[in-house]
Amino acid sequence: MRSSLTGKSVLITGANGGIGYATCRQVLRHAPRKLTLACRSQFQADECKIKLNTLNFSKTPLDAVGGFEMTSDRQLKRVVSSLDAKHKFDVVFVQAGGAFFDKKFRFIKAREGQIEQxxxxxxxxxxxxxxxxxxHRLLSKKARIVxxxxxxARGVRPLIKKQSFHSIENLKAYIxxxxxxxxxxxxxxGVSKLVSALISLKLASIDSGREYVWFSPGLTGGTYGLDHWAGLQKYISKYLVFPIAAAFGLAQPPRKAAGKCLLALAGEIxxxxxxxxAPETKALGQLCDQKPMNPDFTNQRLRDEFFIYLQRQFGSFPNI
Incomplete structure (x- = not known):
């Protein structure tokens, strides 16, 4: 099946996870030039490659790469520097991460203090x-980053309150x-997704040659996001709440979410x-613009000052 992904080099982080793996399966149907499976460990990457090879009818080269630890500046720098600079990426899906279930905040050390995990x-x-x-010049000049x-990021009542900080001081205090x-x-x-929206918007404003899109397919069950929840909470949420929500059309399986992600990666959305x-107040539904739903999305001063904060923490951003 030919599409705008045909002949493109694609990188997907969290390729072994629910939505990540399901998206990899769909991407393979469109015969990309190369698909890089970016996972936290080499074991996870190799295992993912073995499973995908049984579905790889287009014989797309699969590159399994471990070391994509999304809470380590040093590790990310190391693993990216190990990638083959001869093969620039045309499409990147940045979707590794997930929920952190605990009773208290945890923090990752940064150059100036700490950042919430x-x-x-x-x-x-x-x-x-x-x-x-x-x-490392690993993105093509017209790359699409999703x-x-x-x-x-804009709240889903009654589960998640609206996240809005208005100023860099308030956002920094939380972080x-x-x-x-x-x-x-x-x-x-919710806060983490608001922050990723600010980052995506800023990158889109300073790198006009490439495309930066922040995209959610809507609430998805059957992923690994709940696996770190403790005991009974995990089983109630994963095996009772989500299946019931899916039965009533309030959640979707990874396969369906991946179909929407594929359209975003291909530039059709x-x-x-x-x-x-999804529509305001809902976690699933017809895809639409999120900017009117939270004033922080269009707060240019907050966006610019947060980007300055990132450079203080991790060094100057490369010239584009």
Missing amino acids: TVFQNAIGGYLLVRYLLE FAGGEG ETGAGQKYNPLDAI GRSGDLIG
């Missing part, structure tokens, strides 16, 4: 990945200390600078 693994890690891909979004709040894993996911997700 969920924000790091769902947003900062993606920023660092793109930064190092650019630094960041995994999430409706929690660096938790701002005196009680840790809520679902709200933390979303232009550079777009934030795409």
Whole structure:
């Protein structure tokens, strides 16, 4: 099956996960030039490659690469520097991450202080990945980069409150200390997706040659996101709540979500600078523009000051 992905070099982070793996399966149907499976460990990457090879009828070369630890600046820099610079990526799907279920905030050490773990693994890690891909000239001049979004960035009542900080001081207070709040894993996911939206929007504004899109296919069950939840909560959520939600059309399986992600990767959904997700107050539904749903999305000052904050923490952004 030919499409805009045919003959393109594609990189998918979290390729062994629910949506990541399902998206890889669909991408293979369109005969890309090469598909890079970016996973946290080499074992996961190799295992993913073995499973995908049984479906690889187009004989697309699969490159299994471990070491994509989205909470480690040093590790991401190391693994990107090991990639073959002769083969630039045309399409990148930054979707590794997930929820962090605990009763208190956890933080990752940064150059100046610390950064909340969920924000790091769902947003900062993606920023660092793109930064190092650019630094090592591994993105083609017209590459399309799709960041995994999430409706929690503008709230999904009653599960996730609307995330809005208005100023860099308020956002930094949350990222660096938790701002005196009680840790809520679902709200933390919402904040992380808001941060990834700010990053995607900023990159779209400074890199006019490439496309940066923030995209959510809507609420998806059957992924590994709940596997770190403790005991009974995990089983109730994974094997009771999500199946019931799916039965009533309130959630979708990874296969269906991956079909939407495929359209985003192929450029059939979303232009550079777009934030795409489900209708307001809902976690699943007809895909639409998210910008009117949260004033932080269009707060240019917040976006610019947060980008300055990132450069203080991780060094100057490469010239594009």
